[in-house]
Amino acid sequence: MVDNIPARTEPARPPAPTLEQVAERAGVSRSTASRAINGGLRVSPEALASVEAAVADLGYTPNRAARSLVTKRTDSIALVVPEPDERVLSDPFFAGTLNGLSSSLADSDIQVVLVIARPGESERTVRYLRNGHVDGAIVVSHHRDDELDRTLLASRVPNVFVGRPLSADERDVQYVDTDNHEGGRLATQHLIDLGRRRIGTISGPEDMSAGIDRLAGWRDAMSAAGLSQDAVVYGDFTIASGAIAARELLSRHPDLDAIFIASDLMAAGALGVLAEHGKEVPGDIAVVGYDNLGVAASTTPPLTTVVQPVVAMARAAGARLLDQLQGVPAPAEPLIFAPELVIRASA
Numbered sequence: 001m002v003d004n005i006p007a008r009t010e011p012a013r014p015p016a017p018t019l020e021q022v023a024e025r026a027g028v029s030r031s032t033a034s035r036a037i038n039g040g041l042r043v044s045p046e047a048l049a050s051v052e053a054a055v056a057d058l059g060y061t062p063n064r065a066a067r068s069l070v071t072k073r074t075d076s077i078a079l080v081v082p083e084p085d086e087r088v089l090s091d092p093f094f095a096g097t098l099n100g101l102s103s104s105l106a107d108s109d110i111q112v113v114l115v116i117a118r119p120g121e122s123e124r125t126v127r128y129l130r131n132g133h134v135d136g137a138i139v140v141s142h143h144r145d146d147e148l149d150r151t152l153l154a155s156r157v158p159n160v161f162v163g164r165p166l167s168a169d170e171r172d173v174q175y176v177d178t179d180n181h182e183g184g185r186l187a188t189q190h191l192i193d194l195g196r197r198r199i200g201t202i203s204g205p206e207d208m209s210a211g212i213d214r215l216a217g218w219r220d221a222m223s224a225a226g227l228s229q230d231a232v233v234y235g236d237f238t239i240a241s242g243a244i245a246a247r248e249l250l251s252r253h254p255d256l257d258a259i260f261i262a263s264d265l266m267a268a269g270a271l272g273v274l275a276e277h278g279k280e281v282p283g284d285i286a287v288v289g290y291d292n293l294g295v296a297a298s299t300t301p302p303l304t305t306v307v308q309p310v311v312a313m314a315r316a317a318g319a320r321l322l323d324q325l326q327g328v329p330a331p332a333e334p335l336i337f338a339p340e341l342v343i344r345a346s347a
Contacts, residue, residue: 017058025054075109077321078129078137082117082146087238091265092293096310097140097162103311104318110135122146130155136321138162138314144207149173158324160317164209164334174324176316176335180210183306183339184217187260187288190304190341192225196258196286200231202245202270204262211237214262214290231256235266242266246273256285258347264289264296264305271299271346286347301345309337 023033028047036043036051037060043051054060079101081088088094101112113134117125126148129137136158139148142165149165153172161175191199201218204211215232222229231253235241242261246269249256261267267289271281279285281301289296289305296303316335324330 017060019060021058022051022054022060025058026050074133074135076111076113076134077105077318078113078115078134080115080117080125080129080137080139080148081141082119082122082125082139082143082148083141084118085116088114088116091237092295093237093291093308093310094140096293097138097314100311100314100316101138101318104315104322108322110322117146117148119146122148122151126151126155126157129157135325136160138317138321140314142166142208143205158321160321160324162313162317164213166207166209170334174320174330174334176313176320176337177209178308178313178337179339180213181217181220183290183308184214184260184262185221186217186339186341187290187306188218188221190343191258191260191286191288191347192221192227194258194282194286194347197227198231198253198256199227199258199260200233200249200253200256202242202249202259202261202266203232203234204266205236206234211262218260235262237263237265239265239269242269243273244269246270250274250277250279258286258288260288260290262290264291264293264299264303267303267305267346268295268299271301271303275300282345282347288341288347292342296342296344299346304344304347305342307340307342313337 019033020030023030026033027050032043032047033051036048079098081094115125137152138160140162142148142161142163144166147167149161149168152159153168161173163175164170164177165173165175188199199222201215203215206212219229231249233245233248235245242265249259259270261270267287271287274281274285281287287303289303290308292305292307293310296305
């Protein structure tokens with residue numbers, strides 16, 4: 001025979017404090033308490049202090065959905081990346097961007113929503129942003145044909161671009177960038193100063209400002225030195241494209257003694273091809289990359305490269321977007337970071 005053992009009962013949790021209880025504790029109306037909790041608009045300093053004390057005493061947590069109805073804010077922003085999924089997950093540029101953006105939001109309650117705008121989906125992306133799912137957007141890795149700068153400008157969704165815009169007038173778009181033109185020139189001039197005279201380049205995409213500007217910097221340095229500008233091949237900032245471009249360069253221009261490569265990932269792909277062809281770096285061919293995002297120090301040999309301060313750029317973009325959301329007047333000029341050359345063993 002089994003004795004009947006009374007079931008254990010967990011003590012009931014006390015009900016969560018309500019907005020009405022906060023208002024009663026603070027000695028204010030419910031609407032005043034709501035305004036105080038949701039930004040403090042039209043609330044006296046004394047009432048605001050009373051409500052804040054009541055919230056702390058009661059352990060009150062606002063209902064985020066209800067708060068959104070009052071403030072018309074979601075407390076979230078989108079990081080928009082118009083690239084294929086696999087690129088976003090494998091390129092250290094995007095990890096650095098997320099790191100910098102997150103640090104700029106550390107003192108706020110704003111969350112980051114990653115929006116991968118796959119090729120041909122820019123309209124769908126802008127529709128999502130415009131429909132109130134987020135309060136604003138940071139756009140990175142922008143391409144000319146996606147026209148995100150133009151469509152976001154028309155939508156009036158607060159936004160900041162990381163990288164110079166291409167389809168809209170850049171004077172109308174807030175953005176942060178590095179001086180890619182000067183970075184390309186600086187890298188090429190370093191090779192010229194080393195005594196290299198047959199200098200090719202693996203450029204970035206022709207539909208991205210970083211690719212366009214770094215190539216223009218290479219051309220300016222080559223022109224100033226009176227050197228030929230015929231050895232140009234394009235990649236897409238990936239390891240695979242760097243390898244393909246290096247094979248094409250070596251096939252078309254076997255006399256090269258240096259290459260400026262517009263990203264470290266492409267340079268990593270090119271270094272493998274140079275080794276396959278028995279080319280010693282830097283003995284036979286000196287190589288300079290661009291980004292300095294981690295891979296540069298681990299290649300064989302380690303890459304001389306131009307610093308792209310991705311974390312600082314994303315942090316600055318986040319700060320500018322927060323200013324927009326708080327009604328701070330927009331700066332008249334973009335924020336442009338100066339490039340810096342890091343010299344390692346490849347050149």
